[in-house]
Amino acid sequence: MGDGFELSVSAVSGLADAFADQQQRFHQLGGPLRDAAATIDTGDAGLDAETRAVIGRVNTMLGLIGDTWDRLAGAVDTVVDNVQQTDQQVAGSYRELLDGVAGTGTAQNVPMA
Amino acid sequence: MADQTPNVCGNPSSVENLGGASGQTASELDKLRAEVNSDVKATVPDRFKGDTANALQRFANWLADLIPEGEGSPMEIYHKSLGQAAQTMQKAKQLLEQAQQFCAQNGLYLRPDLVVQACDPNRPDAQALVTVGQNQVDTARQIADLARQQIRAANQVLDQMATKTADDISAIVNALGGQGGRGRTGGSRTRRGAATPRPRATEESELLYGPEGRIRLPAPGTGTWSGTPGDSVWTPHNPQNYGLEPGQSIRWREGVPDLSEHEVPPQFMRDGGSATLDGLPLTGDYKIDNALGDQALANRFGMTPDQVTQWRQDNDYIYHHYSDNELQLVPGRVHRALPHQGSASELR
Numbered sequence: 001m002g003d004g005f006e007l008s009v010s011a012v013s014g015l016a017d018a019f020a021d022q023q024q025r026f027h028q029l030g031g032p033l034r035d036a037a038a039t040i041d042t043g044d045a046g047l048d049a050e051t052r053a054v055i056g057r058v059n060t061m062l063g064l065i066g067d068t069w070d071r072l073a074g075a076v077d078t079v080v081d082n083v084q085q086t087d088q089q090v091a092g093s094y095r096e097l098l099d100g101v102a103g104t105g106t107a108q109n110v111p112m113a
Numbered sequence: 114m115a116d117q118t119p120n121v122c123g124n125p126s127s128v129e130n131l132g133g134a135s136g137q138t139a140s141e142l143d144k145l146r147a148e149v150n151s152d153v154k155a156t157v158p159d160r161f162k163g164d165t166a167n168a169l170q171r172f173a174n175w176l177a178d179l180i181p182e183g184e185g186s187p188m189e190i191y192h193k194s195l196g197q198a199a200q201t202m203q204k205a206k207q208l209l210e211q212a213q214q215f216c217a218q219n220g221l222y223l224r225p226d227l228v229v230q231a232c233d234p235n236r237p238d239a240q241a242l243v244t245v246g247q248n249q250v251d252t253a254r255q256i257a258d259l260a261r262q263q264i265r266a267a268n269q270v271l272d273q274m275a276t277k278t279a280d281d282i283s284a285i286v287n288a289l290g291g292q293g294g295r296g297r298t299g300g301s302r303t304r305r306g307a308a309t310p311r312p313r314a315t316e317e318s319e320l321l322y323g324p325e326g327r328i329r330l331p332a333p334g335t336g337t338w339s340g341t342p343g344d345s346v347w348t349p350h351n352p353q354n355y356g357l358e359p360g361q362s363i364r365w366r367e368g369v370p371d372l373s374e375h376e377v378p379p380q381f382m383r384d385g386g387s388a389t390l391d392g393l394p395l396t397g398d399y400k401i402d403n404a405l406g407d408q409a410l411a412n413r414f415g416m417t418p419d420q421v422t423q424w425r426q427d428n429d430y431i432y433h434h435y436s437d438n439e440l441q442l443v444p445g446r447v448h449r450a451l452p453h454q455g456s457a458s459e460l461r
Contacts, residue, residue, distance in 0.1 A: 018152040022145055029138050036127075036134035042202075042261055043123030051131070054268045057275040058188075062138075064282040086399075093398060 012080050019073035026066030030059035121227060122206040122257045125199045128264065132195030135271075139188035187274040194267035198260045205257035212249035221246045227254055330368070331451070343368045356446030363451065370451055372433050372443045383414040383424070388442035395437055406432045406440045 037055035040048050216223050219242045220232045229246040231239035330342055336349035347370075348362040349355050357363075357375070364371045376388035390409045395402045407418040407425070414421060425431070429445040 015152055018148070022149060025141070025145060029141055032134040033131070033138055036131040039127050040131055041120070041124035041127045042264055043121050043257055044261055047261055047264060051264065051268055054272045054275065055131075057272060057279065061275040061279040061282070064279050068282055090398065090400070 012076060012083075016073050016076040016080065019069055019076060023066045023069035023073060026062050026069055030055075030062045034059055121254050122202055122209055122260075125202040125206060125260075128195055128202055128260075129199035132192050132199060135188050135195065136192035139186050139192055142186065142188060187271050191267050191271045194263055194270075198263035198267065201256060201260035201263060205253045205260060208249065208253035208256060212246060212253055215249055216246045219246065223250060227251075330365075355451055356444060369435060370433070371435060372441045372447060373435075375443055375447045377428075377430055377442045377444065381428070382442075383410075383416070386413060389435075389439060390432075390442065391436075391439040393438050393440060395434065395440070397434070402434065402440065403432055406442070410442075 033055050037052045040051050042048055042051070212229075213223055215221070216229060220236065220239075221229050221242055222232055223229055223246075227250055229243050229250055231243050233239065236242075331347060331349070335351075335354075336347050339346040339348070343365050344367055346362050346364050349357065352359055352361055355363075361375075364374065373389060379385050379387060382388060390406055393402070393405050393409060395405065403422075404418065407421040410416075410421045411418045414424075416424070425442075430442050431445045431448045432440040433443050433448050435441050
């Protein structure tokens, strides 16, 4: 890409994959907490319920972080898609140009110097 | 009678289990935070520049700020507090068992309401024994109460963190508007291979069809339109997300943002002139059109096109296609953040 931007699709895809993996782990983090809270026994039923409610809110928070991470993964995906789309559009324009001007027929990839 | 144990002390193991689970969560959060930092740092410097790099790094920092790391993390504090509470509760339980043993050995019994009574109230030493047994039970109960206070205090700290963090995240998500993202299953990973060439709406944008064809607008909920969406003034709810100052807005005309109000000001142009370049034979091909813009500015500035390119890069200035013959030189922070399909799309 121009303007000093160098974007490798595979590298950025890797970042999106990492974010997607991380968002799933955020969602899974609350499982053990929820299970442990379900069996809590402090000798005070009111405190037990309060504790479960707090852990429920922690799970909500972890889920929201996961959702936010999911959006980040999606945004990075969009970057990749847009780069590929632009690349194909530019390539298409040049093919049309070459086909029209030089009559080269079917466009083929050529080695880069 | 004394073998009926009142549940005044609860189950210390259950408290310890919850503390252990929170410790594992704290540890996993630390790992995740480190991975996020590592992934971003490994990718950003080489692959992204300018505002995108800043945004990604800010996101990684945001996570770090959101949930402090290590010993100071609320989850870790919860882990330790519940561990202490479990120990306190265990001590209370032992004291209660000792009190029950004392009662059983001395002709006393413990009622479910934790009152010690003599099996034979007429014994001469009955009252003295009841007093000793009751003191032991009361001590156990006080220590159990102390354990519960520790749990309540730990709950309070964790709850404040969880509630505040959830509120903060919700505010951010609401500001972004709509639902989006990759999907929790990660199923969209196969999508990139197909790489179908198409304009697509993202969570930050909305793809519509107007008289001039496809137009991409900021998503509903991210700002307000003074009139027809795409052909009026759009004021974002969170201007900073779009590189704008509070109160600033963007004028759209026929589906294309007119960024003339946000152009590079004349005092920052090398010749003190306008950042609008018109009368250019634009093609819609960014590379060609950037070269046309750089050549036009090179002529004005008395520089070579390469020097203009370097000047733009150094200052993060980008050409915005406003019409089929007009480029607007704008700060990258404004241009990149704004979902749109400029006139370049129409030219193509």
